[in-house]
Amino acid sequence: MAHHRSSTDVLVVGAGPVGLSAAAELRRHGVHCRLVDRLPARLPYAKAVGIQPRTLELWDRMGLVRDVLEAAVPLRGQLTYLDGREQGRIELAMPPEVPYGFAALPQYETERLLEQYVARMGTVIERGTELVSFTQDRDGVTARLRTTTGADEELRVPYLIGCDGAHSVVRKTLGLSYGGGAFPEEYMLGDVVADWDMPAGYGIRSGHRAADGSPGDVLVCIPLPGEGRYRMSMRLPPNLSGTSGASPEAPDGVAHGPQNGPSPGLADLQAVVDRLAPRPARLSELRWSSVFRVSHRIVDHYGRGRVFVAGDAAHIHPPTGAQGMNTGVQDACNLAWKLALVVRREAEPALLGTYDAEQRPVGEEVVGRTVRHAVRGIEADPEDRETLLLREAQLLVGYRGGPLSGVPYGPEEAPQPGDRAPDCAGLTTPVAAYPLRLLDVLRRRAGHVVLLYGSDGAELAGAAAAARATGGLPAVVILAAGADDSAGPGDPSVPVYRDAAGEFRRLYLPDGATGLVVRPDGQLGARFPLAGTAAALSGYLRALSVRPDAPLRDPVVA
Secondary structure, eight states: OEEEEOSOSEEEEOOSHHHHHHHHHHHHTTOOEEEEESSSSOOOOOOSOEEOHHHHHHHHHHTOHHHHHHHOEEOOEEEEEETTEEEEEEEOOOOTTOOOOOEEOOHHHHHHHHHHHHHHTTOOOEETEEEEEEEEETTEEEEEEEETTOOEEEEEESEEEEOOOTTOHHHHHHTOOEEEEEOSOOEEEEEEEEESOOOTTEEEEEEEEOTTSSEEEEEEEEEOSSTTEEEEEEEOOTTTTTSSSOOSSOTTSOOOEEOSSOOOOHHHHHHHHHHHOSSOOEEEEEEEEEEEEOEEEEESOSEETTEEEOGGGTEEOOOTTSOHHHHHHHHHHHHHHHHHHHHTTSBOGGGGHHHHHHHHHHHHHHHHHHHHHHHHOGGGOOSOHHHHHHHHTTTTOOOTTSTTOOOOOSOTTSOOTTSBOOOOOOEEOSSOSSOBOHHHHHTTBOSOEEEEEESOHHHHHHHHHHHHHTTTOOEEEEEOTTOOTTOSOSOTTSOEEEETTSHHHHHHOOOSSEEEEEOTTSBEEEEEEGGGHHHHHHHHHHHTTBOTTSOOOOOBOO
């Protein structure tokens, strides 16, 4: 066995969308990682296809979003049919200040784009490499890896992240509980072209009422890139049940996702579509199909010691609303910037405990909501339609009251510490002939950013100096719409933008001269009056467990 004590800071196990996102964010923050996956190649399955607006915001800050937008197709809404009659239409329309809508992209395409991104940053997936076992102690993790050749390698790393799916070796080795249950039904999944007259860009949910009046079988179709292409899911017919090799419980007690055994053919899918589709449809060009099962489970803790879990290794649930992969991406982004601060010795390891404190409540809410929607339908949700769509878009994910959320300041309805930092349009500079969005200002800035809003040059200069002196935090000035052109802080290292359209003021509701900390994951870390900049930032850095002798770096990705 080869023994390897390398310069690797983090071993990431699993190269699906979550593991790739973790590696991407770690590299963006200057952390060296190895990314291993036991599979020899990327799977050609359109498993997770829905991309939420919040995920697109995260990819925007990474500089990845343009590639995704060119490959994805819009999800405009959902049409619901019962016994061939339209029952309802949900338009997936976001408020005008939200920069992105809902999109669909097959998982293999998402993985391809993320794989290219991490490769550009120097990390290549080590395929055919399996984590066999690991142990950890106070100083690090010793992992045993095995390649397809059968050769073993012992690797010593400071930290390990398990993104290795529902049957996670990392989760099992840590001894984390994975409480929940499984739905008894078996389903078919297929990636096909449908020749029918349904409107493009809309998901289709079509069912028939059973003889006793109860809800019967349901056909769900999600549009994919390509003319007439959909990912279709439906109940597995009784004549095919038991032929797939699926069982109510897998050997490890977790029945979730594609099952081993024969896959349904095009004729099997066509037979169900003939019975359930709201319009006549001829299926063709079957790319892949599978039988799959659905469970709902979540771990009791998102990590122990120096080892963490994310994505399906931490939580699984029905695919309703396309929440799973997107929640996993948020897991990865939340953990990666915290690990980076600790690896770079800018923060104490206590910061890593906030990953579980912030993300596990998010996972619990998502599991509960998707199970509720799978059983009773999204229409049964008590929330108003606008709130429901914002929650499905993951724009309401927040950590108010969490260990890193400071004291609220300003109007109660204003974005507060722990909330998502809203994007806004209409920011101008004297040079650009076009307005910018806040995401344009934040793009490719990997670290924390302090936003300083006001109109008094001396006050803004003092707040920017306080930010620089308190942890070395970089500041960006947002001048109030009516401020004098000379009201900037006069420091060439502090970018200045004007809130020319008043959008920043409308969305952030500043209470006079106001400062905000935007975290690396796009959430707000603090909100404060400019006169109290030094005290507020000192308090936030204490919550981060930042070392007083190690100011935060500002990694800016080229």
